[in-house]
Amino acid sequence: MTRVLLDALRKCDPRVQWRNPVLMLVEACALLATVYALWETVTGATPTSGGAALPGSFHWAAAAWMWLTLYTANVAEALAEGRGRAQAAGLRAAQATTTAHRVRRYDPLRDAAAREATIEAVSSAELRPGDVVVIAEGDTVPADGQVVWGIASIDESAVTGESAPVIRESGAKRATVTGGTRVLSDRVVCRVTMPLGDTRVDQMIALAEGARRQKAPNELALFALLASFSLSFVVVALTLNAVASPVAAPVSLPILAALVAALIPSEIAALLSVTGIAGMYRLLRSNVLVTSAKALETAGDITTVLVDKTGTVTWGNRRATRFVPVGETTRHELVRAAVLASIDDPTPEGRSTLALAHTTSLMPDDVAAGAGRAIPFSAHTRLSGIDLPDGTQVRKGAESAVLAWLKRAGDQQPRGVVEQVRARTTVIARAGGTPLVVAAKPAGGRGEVLGVIELKDVVKEGAADRFETLRRLGVRTVMITGDNPLTAAAIAAEAGIDDHLGDASPETKLARIRTEQAAGHFVAMTGDGTNDAPALAQADVGVAMSSATAAARESANIVVLDDDPTKLVEIITIGRRSMATRGALTTFNIANDLVRYFALFPVLFVGTFPGLDALNVLRLSSPASAVLSTLIFSVVVIVALVPLALVGVPYRTPDLGTSLSRNLLYFGVGGLLFPAVCIKLIDLVVSLFPGY
Amino acid sequence: MGDGALAAANVAALAVVLAAAYRPLGDYLAHVFTSARHTRAEKVLYRAVGVDPEGRQPWPAYLRAVLAFSLAGLALLYLLLRTQHLLPGSLGLPALRPDLAFNTAVSFVANTNWQAYSPEQTVGYAVQAAGLAVQSFLSAAVSLAVAAALIRGLAARGASTTGPATTGPATTGTGTIGNFWVDVTRSTLRVLLPASVVVAVVLLAGGVVQNVAGFTDVTTIAGGTQTIPGGPVASQEAIKMLGTNGGGFFNANSAHPFENPTPWTNLFQVFLLLVIPVCLPRTLGTMVGDQRAGRVLLWTMAALFGLVYVSMTVFELAGAGTVPQLAGAALEGKEQRFGIVGSTLFATATSGTTGGAANSMHGSYTALGGMMLLLNMMMGEVAPGGAGSGAYAILVMVVIAVFLAALLLGRAPVYLGKRIGVRELQLVSVFILIMPTLALGGLAVSLGITPVRAQILAGTGNTGAHGLTEVMYAFVSAAVNNGSAFAGLSANTPWLNTTLGILILLGRFLPIAVVLALAGSFARQEPTTTTATTELPVHRPQFVGLLVALVLFVALPMFLPYLMLGPLAEGVGR
Helix, strand or coil: CHHHHHHHHHHCCHHHHCCCHHHHHHHHHHHHHHHHHHHHHHHCCCCEECCEECCCCHHHHHHHHHHHHHHHHHHHHHHHHHHHHHHHHHHHHHCCCCEEEEECCCCCCCCCCCCCCCEEEEEHHHCCCCCEEEECCCCECCEEEEEEECEEEEECHHHHCCCCCEEEECCCCCCEECCCCEEEECCEEEEEEEECCCCHHHHHHHHHHCCCCCCCHHHHHHHHHHHHHHHHHHHHHHHHHHHHCCCCCCCCHHHHHHHHHHHCCHHHHHHHHHHHHHHHHHHHHCCEEECCHHHHHHHHHCCEEEEEHHHHHECCCCEEEEEEECCCCCHHHHHHHHHHHHCCCCCHHHHHHHHHHHHCCCCCCCCCCCCCEEECCCCCCCEEEEECCCCCEEEEECHHHHHHHHHHCCCCCCHHHHHHHHHHHHHHHHCCCEEEEEEEECCCCCCEEEEEEEEECCECCCHHHHHHHHHHCCCEEEEECCCCHHHHHHHHHHHCCCEEECCCCHHHHHHHHHHHHHCCCCEEEECCCHHHHHHHHHCCEEEEECCCCHHHHHHCCEEECCCCHHHHHHHHHHHHHHHHHHHHHHHHHHHHHHHHHHHHHHHHCCCCCHHHHHHCCCCCCCHHHHHHHHHHHHHHHHHHHHHHHHHCCCCCCCCHHHHHHHHHHHHHHHHHHHHHHHHHHHHHHHCCCCCC | CCHHHHHHHHHHHHHHHHHHHHHHHHHHHHHHHHCCCCCHHHHHHHHHHCCCCCCCCEHHHHHHHHHHHHHHHHHHHHHHHHCHHHCCCCCCCCCCCHHHHHHHHHHHHCCCCCCCCCHHHHCCHHHHHHHHHHHHHHHHHHHHHHHHHHHHHHHCECHHHCCCCCCCCCECCCCECCCHHHHHHHHHHHHHHHHHHHHHHHHHHCCCCCCCCCEEEEECCCCCEEEEECCCHHHHHHHHHHCCCCCCCCCCHHHCCCCCCCHHHHHHHHHHHHHHHHHHHHHHHHHHCCHHHHHHHHHHHHHHHHHHHHHHHHHHHHCCCHHHHHHCCCCCCECCCCHHHHHHHHHHHHHHCCCCCCCECHHHCCHHHHHHHHHHHHCCCCCCCCCCHHHHHHHHHHHHHHHHHHHHHCCCCEECCEECCHHHHHHHHHHHHHHHHHHHHHHHHHHHCHHHHHHHHHCCCCCHHHHHHHHHHHHHHHHCCCCCCCCCCCCCCHHHHHHHHHHHHHHHHHHHHHHHHHHHHHHHCCCCCCCCCCCCCCCCHHHHHHHHHHHHHHHHHHHHHHHHHCHHHHHCCC
16 A cells, blocks of 8 residues: 555656646646745735635645645556556466476487486476477477477367367477477477467566556547547636636636646546556456457457357367267177277267267276276377277277278278278268277177267357357357368357358468458457467457467467457456446546536636626535535545446446446436535535635 | 417427428438539539549548638638729729728638628628629538538448449548539539529518619608618528528628518528528438438437527526516517517527528627527537538537447447547547637637737727627637627727637638548548447437537536626626
């Protein structure tokens, strides 16, 4: 708290304050009033204004409250910055990291596989380019890097969106591994090229602290309007006495200054940055990093969202959905073999096969984990399975791999079976699924193909709800996928997505975004892969998951830390809420001003035209009290509005017309009643002082 | 018939005829501004002047054309006024002093028609017909052209839907907003000129004079002699009202029986003042293809007009002071044949359009009634505003209102598919400052310099608050290009002629520059397609409420303290 108070004081320094011209104007007014009051005290003149005498202490009191208005405005800003700072610091500490196995003193010549070298477990955040890490089966790749030894199959679906595992090996063209992907089999040694956590958290902290706060477009636009309002009161203050000269005595300088200080929209000027910071703070709490205030606000304007199929709409890794027996095999036999081949298989394919067996109620009850020697999936064999104690071997894998395995064992399948298998797999592949062929070879018996497991992308539960929410927000969703258009259409329909783009390449994605933008839409795009980078950059708002490739993260202006692609709903809602809060503050302020006119203007010349007191509708006790009460109200209103600016106006999705009426009622009519009551109450207190 | 019933009958009759004109005239104007065809006369004219009617102008070129055209008109009119003594048909009147000639030329070119002189004693037929009447047509045509350019900017659609070359919807790619020469020619030849001929005939039938008789000396019943000026009045009266000019043939303007002889010509003149500004929203609706947008403007104009008319009439009927109470109402300075109701209706129309015409002495209104006249001008002439200038002034307010409404709803500010961004809001923020700053700045400078103040105050018809109101009215009227006078103030002094002339000039062309920049900014944008769920509710009644409140809230803060010193000090201050 002390820091906030001190920060606020520091902001009053004109060299800092000029960045907020409206508040700078308040400062100038306060300074002018102070100098005048000082001069008056030194010369011993009695304060008068508009032909009426004022209490001796009046000009000092007016100056003091102007200073207090300025200070309160700065406290509000400092308060918001403090909260943002605390949140960002907490975030930095808790940023999702993985454990990396770093090789100490890697020797590429004598110990390329790093089997003898000392290996230390460190946080991925500590990795620097040039470090060498060992990544074994099941590990998450801790950073972007190059494979220097070994070969591995890697699940890159979280990043590239392609569900099939890819092979990465040293020396080849395919040596690049990407942070956030997962090694499915084997072990590689990699050299780090780019650490996973980049400087975005630091950027965000800088943003939250407001030092480099960019202004969002609507904020800049609003600022133009506020500047215009402010200037209009300056014009009034500069011309009033000259125009009044034929009929009335001049208004005193401090009262003119008070007029400007009380009427210019200093509350909004003070609270605009608070709403901006509060918006980012809310996003941080939802684990979303924004790299610019502009992105946050643009997020509120989004009308079209392009989402990746994998990860957002579907699970990305393929899941078993159907068992298809081949030849004489019964369904029961196929399921039993498939379960055996998967019982010790930790991959999504294996686990989903077991899950499917459970749901088909054909789950054999005599099979348990550890039933035999598990043969894990490897990039070399592209097979997984089990060797049972009785010598039976069961395998599942890609069609070609399984047939090759049977051939090697001397059990080449007859042509009819091969053709039947191929017919089944083709049907599955054409529908967008992936076939997994199951084969068994009893001890001493003849190995044969039993059937096919159909693997398919499955729509995430809850995804449909999310897209429905987006639709209610007035946002259209377009699903992007590398699948053929038929499959894309099927999945889009299942997930309740408005439109889809199949066979997507980086070029078609970019083209689609441009078409949407040409039609006047504001486009958001979620993407992870390096090949998404151009599209992310082209989109008005590019959203990347934190596990995305560095290129994708660089091109995006929003990063979702917890990798939940449906965060778009929160991002859009928070963006709109920030705007709505600014709108509410502005409407409230404009309405406020009307009350202030009727508090201030009638009393200016009441000394010359006593009848003008009839317009003093609030029945304020004296001109001095009216001016002072209005100034005090400026301080009160900033304090009262800080919570509103921090919490924001609830964003409502239903009918916009009703929302407009309600907001106009709350902030327009409320903006008339609140100051009327407040100023009157303050006046009752002020009038207790002698002379007021 | 009671005054209330009479007022209601007047307004109802007016509403019926305006409603009848709304659709045909609005659509006709839209047709004029979008048609691809040029008439033969127009083609001849374009060839003679050397203008390519197919060329499209981006906003800076359009603005340059407006300025060049107006400057040429200004120079020509100044020359005519300065050489009046050499011209035929000048009734032997001398040339005007340089300051008066400047003021007069500026105010006619700027559609303001602030007349610092008594026309029948100052200008002859040559100047009236070849100078003043010509500029009455052309200045109104320029206003219409600027309004058309802004609407075209809002209506601009992509190149694929490009209409006819020059005047069809502007293309967004190039950001062109039409062709000024075509707009101004068509406004004159297809709208103002033919309409004026018809109107002049109607006015003649109503008793307005039309002759070249010069001065007629008659012996009155009492035996004294009187010199009665005649002249081509009806022909000038038509464009004076239709183009919201207000420059009368006689000093008494529409209070003079030769200009406005009967109650029904009075109502007809009010109709003429209002008809083009009221129908322009329909033109907007037709050109952008969304009539709801037009209706919102129409209702806003109607609400503001009603507000001013009702309060002014109530204040006049209540009539504070001994004399009005004895007379039953504040009838001083009003024509018996129009009564209170006919006078306030005309006054509301003339102060709410940029028509500086008057059928009663504004200075004789009650303090608060006079304040409503001032307030109507201070609101920036949007109820319903001048022919053309009203449409663009209210569209500026719409831009601000849409921005606020969008902010309140947390949505992107979009109006008619056009995004309201930083540049647009910067432009409108400048726009709303121009008029008040000019009026108050000119007022403060004039009253701040002691010798000038002494001179001005010596020339006011009253002392104290009422005298100040006379001066204030002059400056506001000049800055907002209204041109009506409060009377009382001797405005024909070198200082006032010059300062008011400068204010009129700036008050005309600064806003036009901003509006054209705004038009260009909109024209460059590709419109957004909106659906029912994403469309901002900018065509609902609550938006009309917001717009009305905004017009008042933008005008009040700057002018309220001055109203306190003038009309309010006079009305309630004592």
